[in-house]
Amino acid sequence: MTKGVRMTHKYEIVATGVREIISQSLAPHDALPSERELMATYGVSRMTVRAAIAKLIDEGRVYNVHGSGTYVGSIDLFAKTPKLTSFTEDMTSRGYVASSRVLALSRMDADEDVAVRLGIPVATECTYLRRLRLADNNPMAIEDVYLPRAVLDIEHLHLDQSLYAQLAGSGHEVYRAEQEIQAITLSKEDSRLLAVPDGSAALRVERVSSSRHGQLIEFATTIYRADRYNFHIAVTRDHNEK
Amino acid sequence: MTKGVRMTHKYEIVATGVREIISQSLAPHDALPSERELMATYGVSRMTVRAAIAKLIDEGRVYNVHGSGTYVGSIDLFAKTPKLTSFTEDMTSRGYVASSRVLALSRMDADEDVAVRLGIPVATECTYLRRLRLADNNPMAIEDVYLPRAVLDIEHLHLDQSLYAQLAGSGHEVYRAEQEIQAITLSKEDSRLLAVPDGSAALRVERVSSSRHGQLIEFATTIYRADRYNFHIAVTRDHNEK
Protein backbone atom coordinates (compact mmCIF):
# COMPACT_ATOMS: atom_id res chain seq x y z
CA MET A 1 0.00 0.00 0.00
CA THR A 2 0.94 3.65 -0.02
CA LYS A 3 2.36 2.99 -3.45
CA GLY A 4 2.53 5.41 -6.30
CA VAL A 5 1.78 9.10 -6.34
CA ARG A 6 -1.81 9.78 -5.47
CA MET A 7 -2.94 12.46 -7.88
CA THR A 8 -6.22 12.87 -6.13
CA HIS A 9 -6.14 16.64 -5.91
CA LYS A 10 -6.00 19.00 -8.82
CA TYR A 11 -3.54 21.32 -7.12
CA GLU A 12 -1.18 18.35 -6.77
CA ILE A 13 -1.41 17.73 -10.49
CA VAL A 14 -0.57 21.36 -11.15
CA ALA A 15 2.26 21.36 -8.60
CA THR A 16 3.73 18.21 -10.11
CA GLY A 17 3.50 19.72 -13.57
CA VAL A 18 5.25 22.88 -12.47
CA ARG A 19 7.97 20.87 -10.72
CA GLU A 20 8.64 19.16 -14.02
CA ILE A 21 8.75 22.43 -15.93
CA ILE A 22 11.25 23.74 -13.41
CA SER A 23 13.56 20.75 -13.49
CA GLN A 24 13.43 20.36 -17.25
CA SER A 25 13.63 23.84 -18.63
CA LEU A 26 14.11 26.54 -16.01
CA ALA A 27 17.09 27.92 -14.16
CA PRO A 28 17.12 29.70 -10.79
CA HIS A 29 15.41 33.11 -10.98
CA ASP A 30 13.68 32.26 -14.27
CA ALA A 31 10.02 33.23 -14.26
CA LEU A 32 7.33 30.58 -14.06
CA PRO A 33 4.29 30.78 -16.32
CA SER A 34 1.87 33.28 -14.81
CA GLU A 35 -0.99 32.05 -12.67
CA ARG A 36 -3.47 32.84 -15.43
CA GLU A 37 -1.43 30.87 -17.95
CA LEU A 38 -1.36 27.90 -15.59
CA MET A 39 -5.15 28.17 -15.20
CA ALA A 40 -5.52 27.80 -18.95
CA THR A 41 -2.88 25.08 -19.28
CA TYR A 42 -4.41 22.85 -16.64
CA GLY A 43 -8.01 23.97 -17.00
CA VAL A 44 -8.39 24.84 -13.34
CA SER A 45 -9.43 27.90 -11.38
CA ARG A 46 -7.09 30.52 -10.06
CA MET A 47 -7.44 29.30 -6.48
CA THR A 48 -6.26 25.85 -7.46
CA VAL A 49 -3.22 27.29 -9.19
CA ARG A 50 -2.46 29.36 -6.11
CA ALA A 51 -2.80 26.33 -3.85
CA ALA A 52 -0.24 24.54 -6.02
CA ILE A 53 2.14 27.49 -5.93
CA ALA A 54 1.69 27.83 -2.18
CA LYS A 55 2.87 24.25 -1.84
CA LEU A 56 5.90 24.90 -4.04
CA ILE A 57 6.75 27.96 -1.98
CA ASP A 58 6.50 25.86 1.15
CA GLU A 59 8.90 23.41 -0.44
CA GLY A 60 11.31 26.26 -1.09
CA ARG A 61 11.25 25.66 -4.84
CA VAL A 62 9.85 29.02 -5.94
CA TYR A 63 9.22 32.52 -4.64
CA ASN A 64 6.93 35.22 -5.90
CA VAL A 65 7.13 38.95 -6.19
CA HIS A 66 3.95 40.98 -6.05
CA GLY A 67 3.28 42.65 -9.34
CA SER A 68 6.11 40.92 -11.11
CA GLY A 69 5.88 37.15 -11.18
CA THR A 70 6.73 33.80 -9.63
CA TYR A 71 10.33 32.67 -9.94
CA VAL A 72 12.42 29.57 -9.52
CA GLY A 73 14.32 29.68 -6.25
CA SER A 74 18.09 29.85 -6.13
CA ILE A 75 19.81 26.49 -5.81
CA ASP A 76 21.69 27.97 -2.89
CA LEU A 77 18.41 28.35 -1.11
CA PHE A 78 17.13 24.85 -1.49
CA ALA A 79 16.66 24.05 2.17
CA LYS A 80 13.11 24.11 3.36
CA THR A 81 11.45 24.26 6.72
CA PRO A 82 13.17 21.64 8.82
CA LYS A 83 11.10 18.52 9.26
CA LEU A 84 10.83 16.12 12.13
CA THR A 85 12.70 13.01 11.09
CA SER A 86 13.82 9.82 12.74
CA PHE A 87 17.53 9.21 13.17
CA THR A 88 17.44 6.67 10.38
CA GLU A 89 15.66 9.03 7.98
CA ASP A 90 18.07 11.81 8.92
CA MET A 91 21.16 9.69 8.32
CA THR A 92 19.80 8.31 5.06
CA SER A 93 19.21 11.81 3.74
CA ARG A 94 22.77 12.70 4.71
CA GLY A 95 24.08 9.74 2.79
CA TYR A 96 24.95 7.45 5.68
CA VAL A 97 23.78 3.99 6.57
CA ALA A 98 22.22 4.09 10.02
CA SER A 99 22.42 1.40 12.65
CA SER A 100 22.30 1.29 16.41
CA ARG A 101 23.37 -0.57 19.52
CA VAL A 102 21.04 -0.78 22.48
CA LEU A 103 22.76 0.37 25.65
CA ALA A 104 19.78 0.14 27.99
CA LEU A 105 16.12 -0.76 27.90
CA SER A 106 14.04 -0.71 31.05
CA ARG A 107 11.02 0.50 32.89
CA MET A 108 11.63 3.48 35.12
CA ASP A 109 9.66 5.98 37.16
CA ALA A 110 9.70 9.48 35.74
CA ASP A 111 11.97 11.84 37.64
CA GLU A 112 11.24 15.54 37.90
CA ASP A 113 12.96 16.31 34.65
CA VAL A 114 11.18 13.73 32.54
CA ALA A 115 7.83 14.30 34.23
CA VAL A 116 7.80 18.03 33.55
CA ARG A 117 8.61 17.59 29.91
CA LEU A 118 6.07 14.84 29.32
CA GLY A 119 3.42 16.64 31.37
CA ILE A 120 2.90 13.67 33.67
CA PRO A 121 3.13 13.28 37.46
CA VAL A 122 6.51 12.47 38.94
CA ALA A 123 7.03 8.71 39.33
CA THR A 124 4.70 7.79 36.49
CA GLU A 125 5.95 4.59 34.93
CA CYS A 126 7.91 5.09 31.75
CA THR A 127 9.74 3.09 29.15
CA TYR A 128 13.38 4.07 28.85
CA LEU A 129 15.60 3.31 25.88
CA ARG A 130 19.22 4.30 25.47
CA ARG A 131 20.96 3.66 22.18
CA LEU A 132 24.27 4.36 20.56
CA ARG A 133 23.48 5.53 17.05
CA LEU A 134 25.91 4.70 14.28
CA ALA A 135 26.40 6.13 10.81
CA ASP A 136 28.35 3.90 8.42
CA ASN A 137 29.23 1.88 11.53
CA ASN A 138 30.90 4.82 13.26
CA PRO A 139 29.46 6.34 16.43
CA MET A 140 27.39 9.42 15.64
CA ALA A 141 25.12 10.01 18.60
CA ILE A 142 23.80 8.79 21.92
CA GLU A 143 20.05 8.84 22.24
CA ASP A 144 17.94 8.59 25.38
CA VAL A 145 14.21 8.16 24.89
CA TYR A 146 11.47 8.30 27.53
CA LEU A 147 7.90 7.25 26.77
CA PRO A 148 5.02 7.05 29.23
CA ARG A 149 4.31 3.36 29.73
CA ALA A 150 0.71 4.11 28.76
CA VAL A 151 1.96 5.20 25.36
CA LEU A 152 4.30 2.28 24.71
CA ASP A 153 5.23 -0.45 27.13
CA ILE A 154 8.46 -2.39 27.02
CA GLU A 155 6.55 -5.55 26.23
CA HIS A 156 5.20 -4.07 23.02
CA LEU A 157 8.44 -2.46 21.95
CA HIS A 158 10.08 -4.12 18.97
CA LEU A 159 13.61 -2.89 18.54
CA ASP A 160 13.81 -4.21 15.02
CA GLN A 161 11.43 -1.61 13.68
CA SER A 162 11.13 2.14 13.75
CA LEU A 163 9.92 3.63 17.01
CA TYR A 164 7.76 6.18 15.20
CA ALA A 165 6.19 3.44 13.08
CA GLN A 166 5.27 1.51 16.23
CA LEU A 167 3.87 4.61 17.89
CA ALA A 168 1.79 5.38 14.81
CA GLY A 169 0.52 1.81 14.79
CA SER A 170 -0.72 2.09 18.35
CA GLY A 171 -2.57 5.36 17.74
CA HIS A 172 0.18 7.70 18.88
CA GLU A 173 1.37 9.15 15.63
CA VAL A 174 4.07 11.74 16.21
CA TYR A 175 3.08 14.92 14.44
CA ARG A 176 5.31 17.66 15.75
CA ALA A 177 8.12 18.26 18.16
CA GLU A 178 9.86 21.05 19.96
CA GLN A 179 13.61 20.84 19.95
CA GLU A 180 16.17 22.65 21.99
CA ILE A 181 19.70 22.69 20.65
CA GLN A 182 22.62 23.26 23.00
CA ALA A 183 26.37 22.91 23.00
CA ILE A 184 27.84 20.78 25.78
CA THR A 185 31.14 19.36 26.89
CA LEU A 186 31.07 15.56 26.78
CA SER A 187 31.31 13.51 29.94
CA LYS A 188 34.01 10.89 30.16
CA GLU A 189 31.57 8.07 29.56
CA ASP A 190 29.92 9.72 26.58
CA SER A 191 33.29 10.58 25.05
CA ARG A 192 34.23 6.93 25.23
CA LEU A 193 30.96 5.80 23.63
CA LEU A 194 31.32 8.31 20.82
CA ALA A 195 35.01 7.52 20.39
CA VAL A 196 36.21 11.11 20.75
CA PRO A 197 38.69 12.71 23.16
CA ASP A 198 37.45 13.32 26.67
CA GLY A 199 36.05 16.83 27.07
CA SER A 200 35.17 17.34 23.41
CA ALA A 201 32.31 19.63 22.49
CA ALA A 202 29.06 18.09 21.28
CA LEU A 203 25.59 19.09 20.16
CA ARG A 204 22.81 18.15 22.52
CA VAL A 205 19.24 18.10 21.27
CA GLU A 206 16.28 17.83 23.60
CA ARG A 207 13.08 16.86 21.88
CA VAL A 208 9.49 16.72 23.12
CA SER A 209 7.23 15.09 20.56
CA SER A 210 3.47 15.30 20.45
CA SER A 211 0.53 14.06 18.46
CA ARG A 212 -1.51 16.23 16.15
CA HIS A 213 -3.85 16.90 19.04
CA GLY A 214 -1.10 18.02 21.37
CA GLN A 215 -0.75 14.87 23.45
CA LEU A 216 2.84 14.58 24.63
CA ILE A 217 4.29 11.29 23.47
CA GLU A 218 8.04 11.23 23.78
CA PHE A 219 10.91 13.01 25.49
CA ALA A 220 14.28 12.36 23.97
CA THR A 221 17.77 13.75 24.22
CA THR A 222 20.34 13.10 21.55
CA ILE A 223 24.01 13.95 21.87
CA TYR A 224 25.73 14.28 18.51
CA ARG A 225 29.42 14.26 17.75
CA ALA A 226 30.30 17.84 16.90
CA ASP A 227 32.84 16.78 14.31
CA ARG A 228 30.34 14.75 12.32
CA TYR A 229 27.02 16.49 12.76
CA ASN A 230 25.43 19.91 12.44
CA PHE A 231 22.04 21.43 11.90
CA HIS A 232 20.99 23.18 8.77
CA ILE A 233 17.93 25.40 8.94
CA ALA A 234 16.42 27.98 6.66
CA VAL A 235 14.66 30.96 8.20
CA THR A 236 12.70 33.84 6.77
CA ARG A 237 12.30 37.33 8.03
CA ASP A 238 9.03 38.37 9.60
CA HIS A 239 7.48 40.76 7.11
CA ASN A 240 4.25 41.42 8.93
CA GLU A 241 2.90 44.80 9.83
CA LYS A 242 3.34 45.71 13.48
CA MET B 1 5.08 55.88 10.58
CA THR B 2 4.39 52.17 10.78
CA LYS B 3 2.21 52.98 13.73
CA GLY B 4 -0.88 51.18 14.87
CA VAL B 5 -2.34 47.98 13.51
CA ARG B 6 -3.09 48.29 9.83
CA MET B 7 -6.40 46.54 9.36
CA THR B 8 -6.21 46.81 5.65
CA HIS B 9 -7.13 43.23 4.90
CA LYS B 10 -10.29 41.52 5.95
CA TYR B 11 -8.52 38.32 6.88
CA GLU B 12 -6.37 40.31 9.28
CA ILE B 13 -9.51 41.62 10.95
CA VAL B 14 -10.80 38.08 11.32
CA ALA B 15 -7.43 36.80 12.55
CA THR B 16 -7.20 39.58 15.12
CA GLY B 17 -10.73 38.85 16.29
CA VAL B 18 -10.00 35.17 16.69
CA ARG B 19 -6.77 35.92 18.57
CA GLU B 20 -8.83 37.91 21.03
CA ILE B 21 -11.41 35.16 21.43
CA ILE B 22 -8.59 32.75 22.16
CA SER B 23 -6.83 34.88 24.73
CA GLN B 24 -10.00 35.94 26.47
CA SER B 25 -12.13 32.86 26.65
CA LEU B 26 -10.50 29.73 25.33
CA ALA B 27 -8.09 27.20 26.75
CA PRO B 28 -5.70 24.92 24.86
CA HIS B 29 -7.57 22.27 22.86
CA ASP B 30 -10.85 24.16 23.06
CA ALA B 31 -12.64 24.35 19.74
CA LEU B 32 -12.78 27.61 17.82
CA PRO B 33 -16.05 28.72 16.23
CA SER B 34 -16.46 26.81 12.99
CA GLU B 35 -15.44 28.44 9.73
CA ARG B 36 -19.07 28.92 8.76
CA GLU B 37 -19.83 30.63 12.05
CA LEU B 38 -16.88 32.97 11.54
CA MET B 39 -18.18 33.78 8.05
CA ALA B 40 -21.47 34.92 9.57
CA THR B 41 -19.86 36.75 12.49
CA TYR B 42 -17.54 38.82 10.34
CA GLY B 43 -19.65 38.93 7.21
CA VAL B 44 -16.92 37.54 5.00
CA SER B 45 -16.56 34.66 2.61
CA ARG B 46 -15.23 31.26 3.53
CA MET B 47 -11.93 31.86 1.75
CA THR B 48 -11.27 34.91 3.86
CA VAL B 49 -11.94 32.96 7.03
CA ARG B 50 -9.60 30.25 5.86
CA ALA B 51 -6.87 32.80 5.05
CA ALA B 52 -7.19 34.09 8.61
CA ILE B 53 -6.99 30.60 10.08
CA ALA B 54 -4.03 29.75 7.84
CA LYS B 55 -2.21 32.68 9.36
CA LEU B 56 -3.05 31.58 12.89
CA ILE B 57 -1.83 28.07 12.09
CA ASP B 58 1.39 29.55 10.77
CA GLU B 59 1.74 31.42 14.03
CA GLY B 60 1.32 28.16 15.92
CA ARG B 61 -1.78 29.40 17.74
CA VAL B 62 -4.29 26.88 16.43
CA TYR B 63 -4.44 23.55 14.63
CA ASN B 64 -7.23 21.92 12.75
CA VAL B 65 -8.51 18.43 12.37
CA HIS B 66 -10.29 17.45 9.19
CA GLY B 67 -13.91 16.63 9.86
CA SER B 68 -13.76 17.75 13.47
CA GLY B 69 -12.81 21.37 13.98
CA THR B 70 -10.15 23.97 14.61
CA TYR B 71 -8.60 24.02 18.06
CA VAL B 72 -6.47 26.23 20.24
CA GLY B 73 -2.90 24.98 20.29
CA SER B 74 -1.33 23.65 23.46
CA ILE B 75 0.63 26.20 25.42
CA ASP B 76 3.46 23.68 25.40
CA LEU B 77 3.51 23.97 21.65
CA PHE B 78 3.66 27.71 21.34
CA ALA B 79 6.85 27.95 19.36
CA LYS B 80 6.42 28.72 15.73
CA THR B 81 8.60 28.37 12.71
CA PRO B 82 11.88 30.01 13.62
CA LYS B 83 12.25 33.45 12.15
CA LEU B 84 15.28 35.33 11.01
CA THR B 85 15.98 37.95 13.63
CA SER B 86 18.73 40.39 14.40
CA PHE B 87 20.77 39.89 17.54
CA THR B 88 18.99 42.79 19.18
CA GLU B 89 15.54 41.45 18.32
CA ASP B 90 16.56 38.00 19.52
CA MET B 91 17.86 39.27 22.86
CA THR B 92 14.84 41.49 23.39
CA SER B 93 12.49 38.55 22.87
CA ARG B 94 14.54 36.58 25.40
CA GLY B 95 14.20 39.36 27.91
CA TYR B 96 17.68 40.80 27.73
CA VAL B 97 18.93 44.25 26.89
CA ALA B 98 21.30 43.98 23.94
CA SER B 99 24.41 46.03 23.36
CA SER B 100 27.69 45.51 21.58
CA ARG B 101 31.31 46.45 21.38
CA VAL B 102 33.04 46.78 18.03
CA LEU B 103 36.18 44.69 17.91
CA ALA B 104 37.09 45.33 14.30
CA LEU B 105 35.79 47.19 11.27
CA SER B 106 37.68 47.17 8.03
CA ARG B 107 37.75 46.53 4.33
CA MET B 108 39.11 43.17 3.34
CA ASP B 109 39.42 40.99 0.26
CA ALA B 110 37.25 37.92 0.35
CA ASP B 111 39.18 34.75 1.07
CA GLU B 112 38.12 31.39 -0.32
CA ASP B 113 35.74 30.74 2.58
CA VAL B 114 33.89 34.04 2.39
CA ALA B 115 33.85 34.12 -1.40
CA VAL B 116 32.24 30.72 -1.73
CA ARG B 117 29.49 31.54 0.71
CA LEU B 118 28.70 34.92 -0.80
CA GLY B 119 28.93 33.60 -4.35
CA ILE B 120 31.56 36.16 -5.35
CA PRO B 121 35.07 35.81 -6.81
CA VAL B 122 37.94 35.39 -4.39
CA ALA B 123 39.53 38.75 -3.48
CA THR B 124 36.34 40.74 -4.08
CA GLU B 125 36.36 43.70 -1.73
CA CYS B 126 34.22 43.22 1.36
CA THR B 127 33.25 45.07 4.48
CA TYR B 128 34.21 43.20 7.64
CA LEU B 129 32.71 43.83 11.06
CA ARG B 130 33.54 41.96 14.24
CA ARG B 131 31.53 42.67 17.35
CA LEU B 132 31.26 41.37 20.88
CA ARG B 133 27.58 41.08 21.58
CA LEU B 134 26.34 41.67 25.12
CA ALA B 135 23.12 40.79 26.87
CA ASP B 136 22.43 42.78 30.02
CA ASN B 137 26.04 43.91 29.75
CA ASN B 138 27.43 40.39 29.92
CA PRO B 139 29.20 38.79 26.96
CA MET B 140 26.84 36.58 24.98
CA ALA B 141 28.35 36.13 21.55
CA ILE B 142 31.05 37.07 19.09
CA GLU B 143 29.81 38.01 15.67
CA ASP B 144 31.77 38.27 12.43
CA VAL B 145 29.96 39.78 9.47
CA TYR B 146 31.12 39.94 5.85
CA LEU B 147 29.30 42.04 3.27
CA PRO B 148 30.34 42.60 -0.33
CA ARG B 149 31.50 46.20 -0.57
CA ALA B 150 29.00 46.65 -3.39
CA VAL B 151 26.24 45.86 -0.94
CA LEU B 152 27.41 48.08 1.90
CA ASP B 153 30.64 50.00 2.06
CA ILE B 154 32.38 50.98 5.27
CA GLU B 155 31.76 54.63 4.49
CA HIS B 156 28.03 54.14 4.53
CA LEU B 157 27.96 51.92 7.59
CA HIS B 158 26.46 53.55 10.65
CA LEU B 159 27.18 51.50 13.73
CA ASP B 160 24.56 53.31 15.73
CA GLN B 161 21.71 51.71 13.83
CA SER B 162 20.65 48.22 12.91
CA LEU B 163 22.58 46.60 10.11
CA TYR B 164 19.42 45.09 8.63
CA ALA B 165 17.71 48.47 8.67
CA GLN B 166 20.60 50.01 6.75
CA LEU B 167 20.62 47.17 4.25
CA ALA B 168 16.90 47.53 3.73
CA GLY B 169 17.34 51.27 3.23
CA SER B 170 19.86 50.72 0.47
CA GLY B 171 17.71 48.25 -1.43
CA HIS B 172 19.17 45.08 0.07
CA GLU B 173 16.42 43.93 2.36
CA VAL B 174 17.30 40.65 3.99
CA TYR B 175 14.50 38.20 3.40
CA ARG B 176 15.79 34.77 4.27
CA ALA B 177 18.87 33.02 5.51
CA GLU B 178 20.39 29.59 5.72
CA GLN B 179 21.93 28.78 9.05
CA GLU B 180 24.26 26.02 10.05
CA ILE B 181 24.50 25.23 13.73
CA GLN B 182 27.56 23.50 15.11
CA ALA B 183 29.19 22.83 18.45
CA ILE B 184 32.78 23.96 18.82
CA THR B 185 35.46 24.23 21.44
CA LEU B 186 36.38 27.85 22.08
CA SER B 187 39.81 29.20 21.20
CA LYS B 188 41.81 30.91 23.90
CA GLU B 189 41.05 34.35 22.53
CA ASP B 190 37.34 33.74 22.16
CA SER B 191 37.13 32.28 25.66
CA ARG B 192 38.66 35.45 27.03
CA LEU B 193 36.26 37.67 25.09
CA LEU B 194 33.26 35.68 26.25
CA ALA B 195 34.57 35.48 29.81
CA VAL B 196 34.40 31.72 30.08
CA PRO B 197 37.07 29.11 30.88
CA ASP B 198 39.46 28.26 28.08
CA GLY B 199 38.30 25.24 26.10
CA SER B 200 34.61 25.63 26.90
CA ALA B 201 32.02 24.39 24.43
CA ALA B 202 30.08 26.94 22.41
CA LEU B 203 27.42 27.13 19.71
CA ARG B 204 28.63 28.36 16.37
CA VAL B 205 26.09 29.60 13.82
CA GLU B 206 27.00 30.27 10.23
CA ARG B 207 24.50 32.34 8.38
CA VAL B 208 24.16 33.26 4.70
CA SER B 209 21.47 35.86 4.19
CA SER B 210 19.79 36.72 0.94
CA SER B 211 17.21 39.05 -0.49
CA ARG B 212 13.77 37.99 -1.61
CA HIS B 213 15.17 37.54 -5.08
CA GLY B 214 17.97 35.29 -3.94
CA GLN B 215 20.82 37.79 -4.06
CA LEU B 216 23.38 36.87 -1.42
CA ILE B 217 23.85 39.78 0.96
CA GLU B 218 25.67 38.75 4.09
CA PHE B 219 27.83 35.99 5.49
CA ALA B 220 28.04 35.94 9.26
CA THR B 221 29.28 33.62 11.95
CA THR B 222 28.16 33.98 15.51
CA ILE B 223 29.70 32.14 18.43
CA TYR B 224 27.36 31.93 21.41
CA ARG B 225 28.20 31.10 24.99
CA ALA B 226 26.82 27.60 25.55
CA ASP B 227 25.88 28.36 29.14
CA ARG B 228 23.67 31.29 28.18
CA TYR B 229 22.25 30.47 24.80
CA ASN B 230 20.41 27.73 22.96
CA PHE B 231 18.15 27.29 19.98
CA HIS B 232 14.51 26.43 20.21
CA ILE B 233 12.82 25.14 17.08
CA ALA B 234 9.51 23.50 16.35
CA VAL B 235 9.32 20.91 13.62
CA THR B 236 6.50 18.95 12.08
CA ARG B 237 6.47 15.54 10.55
CA ASP B 238 6.22 15.18 6.83
CA HIS B 239 2.82 13.70 6.18
CA ASN B 240 2.87 13.81 2.42
CA GLU B 241 2.21 10.94 0.10
CA LYS B 242 5.27 9.12 -1.15
Place this chain on the structure above:
DNA sequence: AAGTGGTCTAGACCACCGC
Protein backbone atom coordinates in the same frame (compact mmCIF):
# COMPACT_ATOMS: atom_id res chain seq x y z
C1' DA C 1 -27.14 12.15 9.30
C1' DA C 2 -25.31 16.36 10.60
C1' DG C 3 -21.38 19.16 11.09
C1' DT C 4 -16.67 19.96 10.21
C1' DG C 5 -12.65 21.20 7.43
C1' DG C 6 -10.60 20.31 2.31
C1' DT C 7 -10.95 21.27 -2.38
C1' DC C 8 -12.74 23.81 -6.26
C1' DT C 9 -15.23 27.06 -9.52
C1' DA C 10 -15.85 31.47 -12.11
C1' DG C 11 -15.84 35.32 -11.60
C1' DA C 12 -14.20 40.39 -9.41
C1' DC C 13 -11.35 44.36 -7.92
C1' DC C 14 -6.96 45.98 -5.87
C1' DA C 15 -1.81 46.86 -5.37
C1' DC C 16 2.33 46.63 -7.46
C1' DC C 17 5.93 46.26 -11.22
C1' DG C 18 8.00 47.30 -15.53
C1' DC C 19 7.89 49.54 -19.75
Place this chain on the structure above:
DNA sequence: CGGTGGTCTAGACCACTTC
Protein backbone atom coordinates in the same frame (compact mmCIF):
# COMPACT_ATOMS: atom_id res chain seq x y z
C1' DC D 1 -0.33 51.23 -19.30
C1' DG D 2 -0.82 46.12 -19.35
C1' DG D 3 0.49 42.15 -16.79
C1' DT D 4 1.45 40.20 -12.39
C1' DG D 5 0.35 38.49 -7.90
C1' DG D 6 -2.94 39.61 -3.54
C1' DT D 7 -7.45 39.66 -1.77
C1' DC D 8 -12.26 38.54 -1.92
C1' DT D 9 -17.09 36.81 -3.10
C1' DA D 10 -20.88 33.34 -3.22
C1' DG D 11 -21.58 29.66 -4.14
C1' DA D 12 -20.57 24.00 -4.70
C1' DC D 13 -19.25 19.18 -3.68
C1' DC D 14 -16.12 15.98 -1.21
C1' DA D 15 -13.83 13.58 2.86
C1' DC D 16 -13.82 12.99 7.41
C1' DT D 17 -15.45 12.88 12.34
C1' DT D 18 -18.97 12.46 15.54
C1' DC D 19 -23.21 11.01 17.14
